[in-house]
Amino acid sequence: MLxxxxxxxxMELYLFVVAVxxxxxxxxxxxRNVPGAKAQISCMVCKGAGLLSLVWxxxxxxxxxxKSFALxxxxxxxxxxxxxxxxxIVQLSRQEEKIPVAVRxxxxxxxxxxxxxxxTNPWHKLYWREIWLDAQPVIGMPGPALVAANLVTLLLCILxxxxxxxxVFVAVGLRRSQAILYTVAGIVSVTGIMLxxxxxxxxxxxxxxxxxxxxxxITWGFYRLQVYSILPxxxxxxxxxxxxxxxxxxxxGYIADMNPAAQTTLVGLPAKIGGRxxxxxxxxxxxxxxxxxxxxxxxxxxxxxxGEGTRYFALTVTLLEIGDYKLGxxxxxxxVTRQKLDQMKILETETALSILAERERxxxxxxxxxxQTWNFLHLELQSLRLLLGGGRIEDSEKQVERxxxxxxxxxxDARESIVGLKRSTASSQDxxxxxxxxxxxxxxxxxIVTCLTLPDEPLTSLFSQTSEVQLLRIIQEAxxxxxxxxxxxxxxIVIETIEGQVIVLIEDDGCGFDRAAxxxxxxxxxxxxxxxxxxxxxxxxxxESNPGxxxxxxxxxxxxxxxxxxxxxENAAG
Numbered sequence: 001m002l003x004x005x006x007x008x009x010x011m012e013l014y015l016f017v018v019a020v021x022x023x024x025x026x027x028x029x030x031x032r033n034v035p036g037a038k039a040q041i042s043c044m045v046c047k048g049a050g051l052l053s054l055v056w057x058x059x060x061x062x063x064x065x066x067k068s069f070a071l072x073x074x075x076x077x078x079x080x081x082x083x084x085x086x087x088x089i090v091q092l093s094r095q096e097e098k099i100p101v102a103v104r105x106x107x108x109x110x111x112x113x114x115x116x117x118x119x120t121n122p123w124h125k126l127y128w129r130e131i132w133l134d135a136q137p138v139i140g141m142p143g144p145a146l147v148a149a150n151l152v153t154l155l156l157c158i159l160x161x162x163x164x165x166x167x168v169f170v171a172v173g174l175r176r177s178q179a180i181l182y183t184v185a186g187i188v189s190v191t192g193i194m195l196x197x198x199x200x201x202x203x204x205x206x207x208x209x210x211x212x213x214x215x216x217x218i219t220w221g222f223y224r225l226q227v228y229s230i231l232p233x234x235x236x237x238x239x240x241x242x243x244x245x246x247x248x249x250x251x252x253g254y255i256a257d258m259n260p261a262a263q264t265t266l267v268g269l270p271a272k273i274g275g276r277x278x279x280x281x282x283x284x285x286x287x288x289x290x291x292x293x294x295x296x297x298x299x300x301x302x303x304x305x306x307g308e309g310t311r312y313f314a315l316t317v318t319l320l321e322i323g324d325y326k327l328g329x330x331x332x333x334x335x336v337t338r339q340k341l342d343q344m345k346i347l348e349t350e351t352a353l354s355i356l357a358e359r360e361r362x363x364x365x366x367x368x369x370x371x372q373t374w375n376f377l378h379l380e381l382q383s384l385r386l387l388l389g390g391g392r393i394e395d396s397e398k399q400v401e402r403x404x405x406x407x408x409x410x411x412x413d414a415r416e417s418i419v420g421l422k423r424s425t426a427s428s429q430d431x432x433x434x435x436x437x438x439x440x441x442x443x444x445x446x447x448i449v450t451c452l453t454l455p456d457e458p459l460t461s462l463f464s465q466t467s468e469v470q471l472l473r474i475i476q477e478a479x480x481x482x483x484x485x486x487x488x489x490x491x492x493i494v495i496e497t498i499e500g501q502v503i504v505l506i507e508d509d510g511c512g513f514d515r516a517a518x519x520x521x522x523x524x525x526x527x528x529x530x531x532x533x534x535x536x537x538x539x540x541x542x543x544e545s546n547p548g549x550x551x552x553x554x555x556x557x558x559x560x561x562x563x564x565x566x567x568x569x570e571n572a573a574g
Contacts, residue, residue: 008058042080480526
């Protein structure tokens with residue numbers, strides 16, 4: 001015979017302990033995805049259900065059938081709580097690999113069969129052979145299933161205790177404190193169950209008190225040692241202290257949370273937890289653009305702050321998804337002011353260096369071109385004075401005509417240089433428009449028919465800004481040489497892409513020239529300037545010509561679409 005139940009006298013204590021377990025289970029549910037959390041929740045639910053079963057069976061108007069059913073639920077709850085305690089320990093201590101999967105499933109199956117045997121006991125009598133009332137106590141005759149269930153439960157408790165002790169010895173730091181806490185809490189629960197089986201100890205209510213003490217230890221562990229939430233807390237601390245702003249938007253478009261950096265960034269804007277993201281986006285258009293893109297590509301935003309000046313931000317919107325279900329969105333607000341200012345300084349430095357290089361080239365052009373011409377005119381005028389002094393009027397007139405032609409040529413060169421400089425520095429138009437305008441002026445002024453052939457791909461995607469300026473100046477210089485030396489009637493400019501390169505061809509149908517007759521070095525100063533411009537833009541220049549077959553000037557560029565400054569700008573924004 002086995003005494004299954006003694007009357008309880010402090011129902012309020014039982015109900016209080018049940019309430020504590022409900023609260024603890026509800027709190028732990030927030031960490032249900034952490035290893036061991038679900039097992040802990042199940043264990044607390046089983047303990048609470050067991051205590052409620054004792055309260056139920058203590059009702060004065062409950063007959064034997066009701067009492068036996070309630071006691072069956074109590075036994076099921078206690079068996080399952082031992083299994084979940086064991087499962088929780090091996091999961092929380094990361095020792096699951098120590099137990100074969102087959103063993104775990106076997107233990108779970110035995111516990112499940114035990115519960116089924118208890119519920120179906122009226123048909124087979126394997127758990128309780130007989131049960132009856134002896135005044136208030138409930139007396140029963142145990143069956144083989146009860147003995148087997150007790151042995152399985154004892155095995156689970158021993159395994160849980162062994163794994164708890166191992167956890168204590170192998171863990172360090174906070175994890176050891178957690179291991180000690182859970183080991184003590186488990187021992188307290190088992191001790192209370194064992195003391196409750198001693199009739200002399202039942203007046204002290206060891207079962208609910210042990211469950212309460214165990215719950216208090218675990219609760220203290222949650223709030224003091226953060227058993228489950230150390231990783232979420234670390235992540236939250238990182239988010240709260242990160243220098244970048246973070247907005248969390250739920251699936252209905254409300255701002256669910258924001259970190260302090262976001263609050264500082266969005267000061268003066270309608271940004272608050274619980275507010276609509278549409279309201280904030282309407283007041284800050286770049287944010288609306290970031291949402292419209294629906295990609296991770298960063299959108300640049302500018303914000304003015306009184307007393308601080310202008311700050312630049314890169315906005316990135318990321319979807320929060322679990323499978324196909326969308327939970328909301330995260331907006332990352334990255335302050336890129338420092339990078340932006342550094343880029344501006346780099347661009348200013350590059351511009352200054354480019355201006356200095358252009359000035360140096362213009363100085364060489366003036367020295368090798370107009371300055372040499374003026375020196376020549378100076379010598380010719382002196383010769384003219386000698387001719388006039390000698391009365392050689394006819395020779396003087398020829399000299400004057402020749403000087404007039406030279407001055408006209410210089411005037412044409414000067415106007416052409418001015419027009420070329422204006423076209424190459426005009427910022428209001430793109431490269432193609434500048435080139436077309438220059439060719440129209442060149443054809444009208446010089447009477448040389450020009451033809452322009454462009455690739456299907458937009459040139460803005462092929463050249464950087466520096467390349468465009470230098471290429472336009474190279475074309476202008478080549479056309480100037482055609483006007484001055486080639487005696488051509490037609491000039492053709494072809495821009496095409498071939499095998500990862502951009503090829504720019506300027507050719508004419510003029511007289512051509514013999515490269516062997518060029519000065520030492522194979523290039524005059526005009527060719528040298530064109531070669532330098534091509535090299536600065538990242539390309540190379542080649543000239544092909546023979547007497548009577550015209551001249552071809554080829555400029556080759558690799559397909560590098562962005563300047564380094566522009567690339568850095570995009571990387572900083574990303």
